[in-house]
Amino acid sequence: MSLTFNYESYFHIFPIHVITLKGFIQQIATSFGCTSWMVEFEGHDQGQGHSSKVAVRSKRQSAYRQGHSTETALVDVLESVYTAADNKEVTVLIGLDLSAAFDTVCHSTLTQRLQTEFGVSGTAISWIQSYLHGRTQYVKMGQHWSSEATLEVGVPQGSVLGPLLFAVYCSPVADVIASHGVRHHQYADDTQLHLAVRANNAADGLFVLAACTTDVKQWYMQNGHQLNRDKSRGTPYENSQSAAGGLISDVSICRWSRPPHSRQHESAWRHSRPSPDIRRPHVSAVARSCNYHTRAIRHVRQLLTVDLAQTLACSLILSRIDYCNAVLHSAPSGTIQKLERVQNNAARVVLQVPRRSHANSLMQELHWLPVEQRITYKVAVLTYKSRQTSVPEYLSRHITTRSSTRSLRSSSAPLLHVPFRRTAFLKRSFSTAAPSV
DSSP states (O other): OOOOOOGGGOOOOOOOOSTTHHHHHHHHHHHHTOHHHHHHHHHHHHHHHHHHHOTTSOTTBOTTSTTOOHHHHHHHHHHHHHHHHHTTEEEEEEEEEEESOGGGOBHHHHHHHHHHTSOOOTHHHHHHHHHHTTOEEOOEETTEEOOOEEOOBOOOTTSSSHHHHHHHHTTTHHHHHHTTTOEEEEETTEEEEEEEEEGGGHHHHHHHHHHHHHHHHHHHHHTTOEEOTTTOEEEEEOOTTOOOHHHHHTSOSBTTBOOOOSHHHHHHHHHTSOOSSTTHHHHHHHHHHHHHHHHHHHHHGGGSOHHHHHHHHIIIIIHHHHTTGGGGTTOOHHHHHHHHHHHHHHHHHHHTOOTTSOSHHHHHHHTOOOHHHHHHHHHHHHHHHHHHHOOSHHHHTTOOBOOOSSOOTTTTSOOBOOOOOSSGGGGGSHHHHGGGO
16 A cells, blocks of 8 residues: 655645644545545554553653653753762763754665564554655756656655654664663654763763764664764763863763864863853743744734734743743742743733833733743643653653651652752752652
8 A cells, every 4th residue: 555645736825723733634634535644643643552562662762752842851851960960970961963864764674673673563564664665756946847766765754654663763772872871862863862970080981971972873874874963062061169171171072073172272162161050041042032022023013902912922932931941940030030021021012011011910911820930830740740640751750759767647648759969959950849849
């Protein structure tokens, strides 16, 4: 069975609400008789359920999985960073990015991996082979078309099954990383390696990290992938009392991404490292983006109703404030106030009041939670979902129920254990924030 869809016959483009995207596409596919999309959705749902039961699938892959996101992955990475800082260790993180990752998936290797490691066989593997093989592409420029070329590698981008097949194809790299004792995270074609090292013994830890990076690079090359040198880099995260900066800048991470050797470049590299509060650059970038959209809404505010202006503010401004805001728990008041000013300005623009107007009454009229309460709510949601569903697994392991050595009235209460911390760094972690919300 060969699944094809003529995209050129449907040329109308209109916005689709993200929350109901899957159901909407299914309705459109049914109306137009596009059985290929319906079959892809059904195959994706069954494949997702099967792969989640197979032990070989990487538990650190946060893309295309229910209950996983970039926010959950970032929360877990920062948990390791803050825990290491509390133990007076430096976390060295290496981000690896692939070039044209979806376009270099070998069909025969993918089919073999599905059979041997995921147990897919019979009609299912024949259907996947039919889905992958026989695809062609051509280049169109103006009124000219190139001749069609048969695709022997790659999975369809923008499809339903393509991302799932890519995650299956790259799943064995997790075993390569685990063999070195290095922690990692994956999100689609992005891989992050991180390891905590002692400031007085950084060379040994970085030697392990360099060997792991070399093996990961070799595995990707053997499977048809190429690392992007421009987007692959290493960064140390440390507390202000650590003295590992000079040691780390003198150690080569790997052959294709080594620190500079000249004193001038080395000094610039050392001063470009993240500040003790690594959340400030993120907040500054969010504030700049939100201020840009606030000014844009102000220019057309006279043409909009209150409901439409509020919808625009929620989709363009509040969505950016809420994105990954769980990492801002216990952030300094100055960091939170920067986002609060952004939200207050957006409320004034929506309700068309003077810029000096008090924002509390405006927030109540719009039913907007303040920034600090939005952060607390996000942490509470992540905590509840992690406890109730144990998804994602790498977050649920940071939450443990408090146990008492003697019988107390609070022994039966579902209270969470608060870990012991030596410094204020661990206060920012998810394991400390979850019991406090």
